[in-house]
Amino acid sequence: MLEVLNLSVKYGDLQVLFDINLSVRDGEIVSIIGANGAGKTTIIKTISGLVKSVSGEIRFLGKRLDKLPPHLVAEMGVMQVPEGRGIFPLLTVQENLEMGAYVPSARKQMRESMKKVFEMFPRLEERKSQLARTLSGGEQQMLAIGRALMGRPKLLLVDEPSLGLAPILAREVFQTIKSLNSQGTTILLVEQDVRQSLALCHRGYVLENGRIVLEGTGSALLGDERIKRAYLGL
């Protein structure tokens, strides 16, 4: 579904990604793990068009994504739960969700999508007329996920969903991601919580200093000695 081939990205003179190759198949959850500053978020931003690559290709359903501006990437069915949630603070919860269904293909199904999101997150329905800035951190994360689902994504990019959440809430978010996937959404997950995200995913990639150093199934990576030493403190 998504193929990233030999992707390199620079911020000015500073190269942050080197020859990244990765793929996400239909129906999978794929995790990218790595330390802060390894370039995880940059991969997500390059896929969604916010950051331009210097070389390499990104293909989605056979079409090139890497030359498109972000709004056209969204129109192709790639939605994102951005790092730090990125809710619209002075829009109501409902308006935030409506913005998620802004792309023409999702607009017609706005009503049904919203019903589904409210079924999944009843808290959001209770608070639908509140300004989004009045929500708690966990609720804001639900809103960010719900908003992305409103766009009927073929591929969902999830960037650091557990950041700044209490462990219980983080676990809830991972549960949500898992159940979304079992309902058929393909997910590319970027996450610092190595244990949780490897337990969750079908396959994972390990990113170090802008290079992919290891890849494999989630369980294989969890059992890998290097991962245990470097990321799990075992």
Place this chain on the structure above:
Amino acid sequence: MSVAMKESIFNGLLMGGVYGFMALGLTLIFGIVKVINFAHGSFIMVGMFTGYWFWVLTHIDPYLSLLIIVPLLFLLGYQVQNVLIKPVLKSEAEVREPIGILVLTAGLWLFLDNLALLLFGPNFRTAETPYTGQMFKAGDVLISAPKLYAFLISLATTGILYILLKKTLLGKAIRATGQNRQVASLMGVDIYKIYNISFGLGVALTGVTGALLVPFYPVYPNVGFVFDIRAFMIVVLGGLGSIPGALLGGLIVGLIESVGAQFMATSWTAGLIFVIFLLVLYLRPEGMFGFKEEW
């Protein structure tokens, strides 16, 4: 209360409403595109001259001609953003303090004012419309008809803008873009198109003010400057980017100006406005309706 006092309160409220409306375009452009538009006064001038020439050449009712002036100025603003500002905005997208755009809008101000000077000369022009000098009597108070009309049309247009921003999907996209442009683009919003539309709306609003002023205010090439300073103060008073803030700020400035003139020379009322302006900045730097987190 003396008649003069009542009249000055009425007059202050009417002018204040127009001032507030005049500041809307500025606050809208700042709130959404995050560009400080130094050419704001010049667009008021463009609106005034457009209204003036429309009247002189066609003798169409000045309020009816708004139906033509609004789309005209919308297009002007849309293209100014699309052709002039967008490239600078794109190249400065990662810059923390985008000075280039300030220089650009300041340059536009000088350009437009001097273009008007070149085309129409420095003279003050007054349009003798059917409304010019017309008065209503309410009890013992005289109210200027064109000011009342300007106030009412300002109010109605603000209502339309409010509905557009609150109720339509376009309006929600405009507000979302103002709050988080990057995420808005991730939701599928073409933010540069939203900027074009917002700038167009801002200039159209500004143009409406200009046209509304024509029946009771003289037109000349740098007339915009008079309103510019007020508009900037009103916007800062109310909170940058806030629509109710702009309206309330406008009413306050209008009232001070008009009522203050009952007690002191008009040159002092301008000073009084600045004192209040500084006080608000000192006590509540984000303005009456601004939000701290937007900074």
